[in-house]
Amino acid sequence: MDKSLYIAMTGARENMLGQQVRANNLANVTTNGFKADFEQARAMRVFGDGHASRVYSQSERPGTNLSSGAxxxxxxxxxxxxxxxxxxxxxxxxxxxxxxxxxxxxxxxxxxxxxxxxxxxxxxxxxxxxxxxxxxxxxxxxxxxxxxxxxxxxxxxxxxxxxxxxxxxxxxxxxxxxxxxxxxxxxxxxxxxxxxxxxxxxxSSNVNAVNELTSIISLSRQFSMQVKMMKNAEENSSAAGRILQN
Known part of the structure; x- marks a missing residue:
């Protein structure tokens, strides 16, 4: 099976983790004294046999927004x-x-x-x-x-x-x-x-509700794209299997 399936899988997984961070921030928009968490993703190259051409994704929480609320x-x-x-x-x-x-x-x-x-x-x-x-x-x-x-x-x-x-x-x-x-x-x-x-x-909380909601929508679209890539990898694998059978 093509390794792009695993690359897309890691992307979808990290998109879900990012959504959890943003959703938690949004859920605490009215929690007094709450400080929003940052969230980001970065590329992680895979080394091993062959060329290091495959790049996985990894999300992380680099810190907390410590700015004061109103x-x-x-x-x-x-x-x-x-x-x-x-x-x-x-x-x-x-x-x-x-x-x-x-x-x-x-x-x-x-x-x-x-x-x-x-x-x-x-x-x-x-x-x-x-x-x-x-x-x-x-x-x-x-x-x-x-x-x-x-x-x-x-x-x-x-x-x-x-x-x-x-x-x-x-x-x-x-x-x-x-x-x-x-x-x-x-x-x-x-x-x-x-x-x-x-x-x-x-x-008050220092969460910016508009920014958090926008980020959730963006991460949701990225997740859908990753799922589509996984389906394409599955279809390609099935087609290759049929060719080999013939």
């Missing part, structure tokens, strides 16, 4: 958005430190400050933030958490902790399967000074 005002005290560079430190389910820009914070049944998907937010000391029973919780621009304990007068404010924010070096970050960002060596980053938070806001 800030959306909510007016909710526990909603925070990072204005400019920086990330919020959280504790992932396996106990390691991860980072996110999703600032829809909540207080769970254990009085822990958690993200919208239930991950504990870490304080400046690297431990999950636990809040006392309070009538009001405020988060300042530098991440300081101030509460008014239940039963205390309005002037009785107490600073509980400071949200840990970090500034990773470019090229040292990657997105895990859970959508959280981590360092390449999995070593927790130090607290970064100068990261500014805005209370009462959340950051």
């Amino acid at each position: 800030l959306i005002e909510t007016g909710r005290n526990l909603d925070i958005a990072i204005h400019g560079p920086g990330w919020i430190a959280v504790q992932s389910p396996d106990g390691t430190e991860a980072y996110t820009r999703g600032g829809e914070l909540q207080i769970n049944a254990a009085n822990e400050l958690v993200t919208g998907n239930g991950l504990p937010v870490l304080g400046a000391g690297g431990a999950p933030i636990v809040l006392p029973p309070a009538q009001q919780v405020d988060i300042s621009y530098d991440g300081a958490i101030t509460v008014r304990p239940q039963g205390d007068p309005a002037a009785a404010l107490v600073q509980v902790d400071v949200i840990k924010t970090v500034l990773p070096e470019p090229g040292t970050f990657f997105k895990g399967p859970d959508g959280m960002m981590r360092t390449d060596d999995m070593v927790p980053l130090p607290v970064a000074a100068g990261v500014q938070l805005r209370s009462g806001y959340v950051e």
